[in-house]
Amino acid sequence: MTVSTGTTGAEEAGARVAPEASDAVRGPAPMTGQPAEQTIAEARRCIDDLDDAIIRLIWNRMLVSAQVQRARLASGGRRLCLTREGEILDRYNDALGKQGIAVATSLLQLCRGRDYIRPPVS
Template identity: 40%
Template structure:
């Protein structure tokens, strides 16, 4: 992806077609127009990813609430701790300690605070 952004903005030394404004240059933390343009393009993709993450977070929370409501309506328990441990372990394995923290936040979003 970064290579694509570099290619799109050109590394020829010539100013890109859509050269950043002075304000945009200040926001990127560099005075180099090529680097500022590259940073802007990468940040645009980051913003797209963030929006997708937010939408997925909201969808996951809603689905988790539906699971809990269905389970409780059928006489089941509010939580299934074995399932929560499974999720925590999966995130920890994939992402390390930060994964555990992320999983805890996801679980809380779906079931609410204990």
């Protein structure tokens, strides 16, 4: 992947910029004469695969977060770091807009104060 060191006019104006095309997951090919039902079924399978990957990533995030919390508590700190949570909220807001804050809030709630983590059922 090529990384640009310059900024675009949209970035300078504070607009959100989508990830590079090379970072995007490719869905099914566009409709080329195939029935709509087939296109929908393929797209839904792709969405299901993406959801499965997202769920695995969330579980990994929860495990890493639990490690951070244990280390903070062991060193006499608090379980939560509100400054860090603010940084995470800002990052999601910058990347996804207002709805990104809702996504980040849900992730933070999932990762807070877990005494145990139950792995997902495979």
